[in-house]
Amino acid sequence: MADKISALKESGINTRLAHTGNNPSDFHGFVNPPVVHASTVLFPNARTMESRAQKYTYGTRGTPTTDALCEAINELEGAAGTILVPSGLAAVTVPFLTYLSAGDHALIVDSVYFPTRHFCDTMLKRLGVTVEYYDPMIGAGIESLIRPNTRLVHTEAPGSNTFEMQDIRAIAAAAHRHGCVVTMDNTWATPVYFRPLDHGVDVSIHAATKYPSGHSDVLFGTVSANVAHWPALTEAMVTLGVCVSPDDSYQILRGLRTMGIRLERHQASALAIAEWLESRDEVARVLHPALPSFPGYDLWKRDFGGASGIFSFVLKADSPELFRAKAHAFLDALSLFGLGYSWGGFESLAVHVNLSDRKVAKAPSEGPVIRLQIGLEDVPDIRRDIEAGFAAANAV
Numbered sequence: 397m398a399d400k401i402s403a404l405k406e407s408g409i410n411t412r413l414a415h416t417g418n419n420p421s422d423f424h425g426f427v428n429p430p431v432v433h434a435s436t437v438l439f440p441n442a443r444t445m446e447s448r449a450q451k452y453t454y455g456t457r458g459t460p461t462t463d464a465l466c467e468a469i470n471e472l473e474g475a476a477g478t479i480l481v482p483s484g485l486a487a488v489t490v491p492f493l494t495y496l497s498a499g500d501h502a503l504i505v506d507s508v509y510f511p512t513r514h515f516c517d518t519m520l521k522r523l524g525v526t527v528e529y530y531d532p533m534i535g536a537g538i539e540s541l542i543r544p545n546t547r548l549v550h551t552e553a554p555g556s557n558t559f560e561m562q563d564i565r566a567i568a569a570a571a572h573r574h575g576c577v578v579t580m581d582n583t584w585a586t587p588v589y590f591r592p593l594d595h596g597v598d599v600s601i602h603a604a605t606k607y608p609s610g611h612s613d614v615l616f617g618t619v620s621a622n623v624a625h626w627p628a629l630t631e632a633m634v635t636l637g638v639c640v641s642p643d644d645s646y647q648i649l650r651g652l653r654t655m656g657i658r659l660e661r662h663q664a665s666a667l668a669i670a671e672w673l674e675s676r677d678e679v680a681r682v683l684h685p686a687l688p689s690f691p692g693y694d695l696w697k698r699d700f701g702g703a704s705g706i707f708s709f710v711l712k713a714d715s716p717e718l719f720r721a722k723a724h725a726f727l728d729a730l731s732l733f734g735l736g737y738s739w740g741g742f743e744s745l746a747v748h749v750n751l752s753d754r755k756v757a758k759a760p761s762e763g764p765v766i767r768l769q770i771g772l773e774d775v776p777d778i779r780r781d782i783e784a785g786f787a788a789a790n791a792v
Contacts, residue, residue, distance in 0.1 A: 484603020
């Protein structure tokens with residue numbers, strides 16, 4: 397059989413998703429790598445045990461199952477190495493604990509995923525790290541916020557719930573001039589549509605719970621680093637005792653095989669719904685980076701290869717007193733959409749977004765923000781369900 401690794405280097409994304417992280421010849425020809433349940437690993441003799449001079453030494457440090465997934469993620473990210481963690485939030489907190497120490501200053505984008513903010517405002521603060529939130533649209537201007545003790549700049553593009561785009565290249569360049577580590581939560585785009593390490597980011601973070609899983613049944617996170625920052629990341633994983641189950645690793649690896657074609661459907665359906673929402677009288681604004689009307693569209697078009705299936709819109713309301721009532725009426729009238737957190741699965745979801753945590757970036761003032769995860773259902777059915785929500789909101 398010809399060398400598959402060489403062939404894959406020039407292959408398209410769906411071909412690479414189908415073939416990375418598995419080598420059937422290693423496992424008697426079986427297509428998928430085995431699910432290895434392991435804690436104890438035996439050594440052939442005392443010298444090998446003392447020196448740990450074999451590939452596997454203990455279950456927390458890797459198995460053939462987790463290695464297969466790490467190999468696939470490394471290829472997709474262009475990373476020196478990847479660690480696997482039990483959730484998307486852990487994918488953020490482990491690198492923060494890796495690169496920050498007491499007395500350090502961290503810059504965190506103000507449109508950040510709320511649990512990340514909670515971690516920063518509680519545990520990081522307790523550990524002696526000063527956290528400052530910055531405007532997601534700041535771009536190269538972030539240099540003015542960097543202090544002598546700034547050690548980390550965290551980015552997320554698009555931003556959670558309101559989908560602000562960030563100039564990742566400019567932010568990374570400014571941060572690196574001052575020796576800062578740049579991390580990015582890239583869950584929205586996945587490495588299919590954006591590869592952070594190619595744009596100056598040092599550490600790429602994903603909630604694999606979302607699109608890599610694709611079926612709303614696995615909690616998982618991945619963290620991938622460049623050459624300079626990989627040793628500290630892998631050491632932190634070992635020190636913290638962070639590990640994942642082989643069953644979940646297998647499910648994520650399996651999900652990768654179809655992620656590309658699922659994303660194509662999510663993208664097409666979400667754009668169709670977003671464009672339709674722009675024409676509706678009930679909608680004040682649609683917050684989708686791939687719409688030309690969106691303020692961050694040019695950045696999205698410059699840097700990203702596609703869009704996923706989650707975005708928000710602002711439901712018109714005459715006064716702030718009506719925001720919650722209208723939002724709840726809209727949501728309660730939905731039957732196809734589920735009311736639930738997370739996203740990236742096959743089913744459509746909706747949630748009334750809470751933006752009261754913002755420090756710098758202003759929440760829309762025209763009405764409540766409704767976030768939609770557009771699933772794999774047929775677009776006419778999704779549209780009909782949203783129309784029922786509008787009818788209920790209009791009656792408030």
